[in-house]
Amino acid sequence: MLTQLIPAADFLKLTLDNPDGLAPFQFTLDNGTSVQVWDSGVICFEPYGATNEDVVLSCGVHGNETAPIEICAAIVKDILNERLAPSVRLLVLFGNPPAINAGSREITENLNRLFSGHHSKGAGLINAERRRAKALEQYVSQFYQQSRVTNQATRNRSLYDLHTAIRGSRFEKFAVCPFLHGKPWRKAEFAFLAACDVHTVLLMQTPATTFSYYASNEHEAHSFTIELGKVKPFGQNDMARFGRADSSLRALIRNEPVKAGAFDAEKFNMYKVYRSIVKQTQDFKLHFANDIENFTSYPPGTLLATDGDIEYRVEQEGEALIFPNAKVAIGQRAMLMVVPASVADNLA
Secondary structure, X not given: OHHHHOHHHOHHHHHHHXXXXXXXXXXXXXXXXXXXXXXXXXXXXXXOOOOOEEEEEEEOOOOOXXXXXXXXXXXXXXXXXXXXXXOOEEEEEEXXXXXXXXXXXXXXXXXXXXXXXXXXOOOOOOOHHHHHHHHHHHHHHHHHHOOOOOOHHHOEEEEEEEEEEOOOEOOOOEEEEOOOOOOXXXXXXXXXXXXXOOOEEEEOOOOOOOHHHXXXXXXXXXXXXXXXXXXXXXXXXXXXXXXXHHHHHHHHHHOOOOOOOOOOHHHOEEEEEEEEEEOOOOOOEEOOOOOOOEOEEOOOOOEEEEEOOEEEEOOOOOOEEEOOOOOOOOOOEEEEEEEEOOOOOOEO
């Protein structure tokens, strides 16, 4: 019966064969797990007698970031084949199926700049990415609110949005922690990141339009954008490099302890955003090589970018650049400048 619903239990193939939508359907695995397909790239697992953990894994928000897509596709396939038995409620999202099919970061707009209602601002719902951002918000809300366990106050919510970066990085894997509006960072979450082989964290200082900020701000989920390496085409990823992330995510799904010790701030590289450089005109230009890695720093006074008559230079010692991209749309962030930070005074 399963192979009739999802051929060869390959949900990624079903998604990519139907990028513009799927009619919802559901069934139950032999182990009692309820499987609900809500749309193309949207699949929910609810085990019988699940714990109080509600976990969202998302990938493919940028269609060319293939390693996270392969990680999530393998997890879904193993659950459907009952090689991996979830103990938590789990929602897996393949963010942008048309872009995945095209092997491109986006079709029209950067999907990860359209959350927290920004899909309906400005030009409105005029393209597939804006419609998809609105739908993904609705699916996350539906998931967190729909549970066999009715006492929502006792539930622990999390969302891990998995990515790979356009360029290399001094620290191959790093996480972006959304702005928490004064709430403390959690040692347990940092310990989980360490178990995933992520020891560098960027602490955002303002609200954002990203998926992880949406989940954190709207649903009080423990949420991160996790960068696992550099963008590569399907079939060219060295999946061994993601072994610890994959095993830790699977342990989380089984509700088993991950292989992480107590949080040790000395083992983390912590940064916070110092300033955001926004593209103002089509004349925006970066003044360093295209292969410069994320977290590269330069001496104070170094010219980083120009935007017409505006010059952007390094302002302080230790300031480093991250996510530089001169090709973004006018009005979008073209680069972040970050500085070392400490979390010692705001940990729970």
